[in-house]
Amino acid sequence: MDPRQPGLLAAPFSPRPVIEATYMDVLVREGLPAGTGFSLALPKGWALERTRPAVAPGPDAPIVPLARFHPGEPDALGAKEDVELVVWAAFLPREIHGADWLRAWIASQGYRALDSRQALSPTGIMGDTLAARRHNGGVRLHRLFTVKDGDLLFLLDGRIPQGPQTDHRAMQEIFLLAAMRFRLAEPTGQSFAEGFEWTELAGETTVRFRSSGLWTPRPAGDAPPGGAAALLDNGVGDAKLGTLVAVLGAAGDSAADIERTTLAKLANQDFVLSPERELMSEDRREGRSVVIHRRAATRAGTPLVVLSALMTLVTPGGTLPVCLMLLTPDEATAFEAWAINRRAFEIAVNSLQ
Numbered sequence: 001m002d003p004r005q006p007g008l009l010a011a012p013f014s015p016r017p018v019i020e021a022t023y024m025d026v027l028v029r030e031g032l033p034a035g036t037g038f039s040l041a042l043p044k045g046w047a048l049e050r051t052r053p054a055v056a057p058g059p060d061a062p063i064v065p066l067a068r069f070h071p072g073e074p075d076a077l078g079a080k081e082d083v084e085l086v087v088w089a090a091f092l093p094r095e096i097h098g099a100d101w102l103r104a105w106i107a108s109q110g111y112r113a114l115d116s117r118q119a120l121s122p123t124g125i126m127g128d129t130l131a132a133r134r135h136n137g138g139v140r141l142h143r144l145f146t147v148k149d150g151d152l153l154f155l156l157d158g159r160i161p162q163g164p165q166t167d168h169r170a171m172q173e174i175f176l177l178a179a180m181r182f183r184l185a186e187p188t189g190q191s192f193a194e195g196f197e198w199t200e201l202a203g204e205t206t207v208r209f210r211s212s213g214l215w216t217p218r219p220a221g222d223a224p225p226g227g228a229a230a231l232l233d234n235g236v237g238d239a240k241l242g243t244l245v246a247v248l249g250a251a252g253d254s255a256a257d258i259e260r261t262t263l264a265k266l267a268n269q270d271f272v273l274s275p276e277r278e279l280m281s282e283d284r285r286e287g288r289s290v291v292i293h294r295r296a297a298t299r300a301g302t303p304l305v306v307l308s309a310l311m312t313l314v315t316p317g318g319t320l321p322v323c324l325m326l327l328t329p330d331e332a333t334a335f336e337a338w339a340i341n342r343r344a345f346e347i348a349v350n351s352l353q
Helices: 016-022 098-108 168-180 255-267 335-351
Strands: 023-028 038-043 046-050 063-071 084-091 112-121 124-135 138-149 152-161 196-202 206-212 215-218 228-234 242-248 278-285 288-299 302-315 318-329
Touching: 016 023, 023 046, 023 063, 038 063, 038 084, 038 168, 084 168, 098 112, 098 124, 098 138, 098 152, 098 335, 112 138, 138 168, 152 168, 196 228, 196 242, 206 228, 206 242, 206 318, 206 335, 228 335, 242 255, 242 335, 255 302, 255 318, 302 335, 318 335
Parallel strands: none
Antiparallel strands: 023 038, 046 063, 063 084, 084 152, 112 124, 124 138, 138 152, 196 206, 215 228, 228 242, 242 318, 278 288, 288 302, 302 318
């Protein structure tokens, strides 16, 4: 990476002995709302400015700043560049990937994303983005990381004023190390921002998957002989934001045939489906295979996306076919609904057993 040209620093470059001699772990808990304490690594000589939020993040305060860190001594690393790090806590009313939340945050704050990557974690896909925004007549870079715990999302916002002599690579290393050693003082251990419960498909054999308690079941209609079906809606009536269709076939049936039948039923309900589909992922392992396709659709002129997961489970009684299908607004039309629906679909697919 050219230090004069901003790009995402993917890994620390300083030797480990230098890092251990330069950085120290800092615990911040006093004065913070319950459940928001944390520790992270910072260069020695940095100062902590407590923001002391009056309340924890919640419906009435969706995001609150927890603390601000900056060089507190003239010779501290980053003092000449006037960099700073702000740690925020955000409330998640719905389960969503941290990476998707970050995309929405960047757009809402008027940032311009320069480079980004994603990282899989036990609580979903987290975001890591380098962005820029006008600030005080100049340009300021932001290195942004997300960490998620239950219904709280923590945002690390490293800020670097952009100047002709700024070593972006060195300054990003400060924030990258802070994120790599970020730990919650009292993690809940909860994976999701909302409750996910087991939904059963009971045919000749029973399978189950996790679905959000905020999704509403409704009668599913016909199921394949020896199989079962379920319909769940994200919202009801005019407020419906998406639908999950789950169909179990009998042993020996084909998941592809179940998908074709389900798509034909959608076409009879005035959905216009693209004949083309895009392969999103394929996972074949012992005892289980999953193939996920995406296709465009419309209904009454509204752009939609249909995600289909064709799944085969190997059981002592033979192979069981399952098709999970998501109907959702596309991300360009309704990004938040798309992100919530996509996350629920992934949880259903990954939990099927």
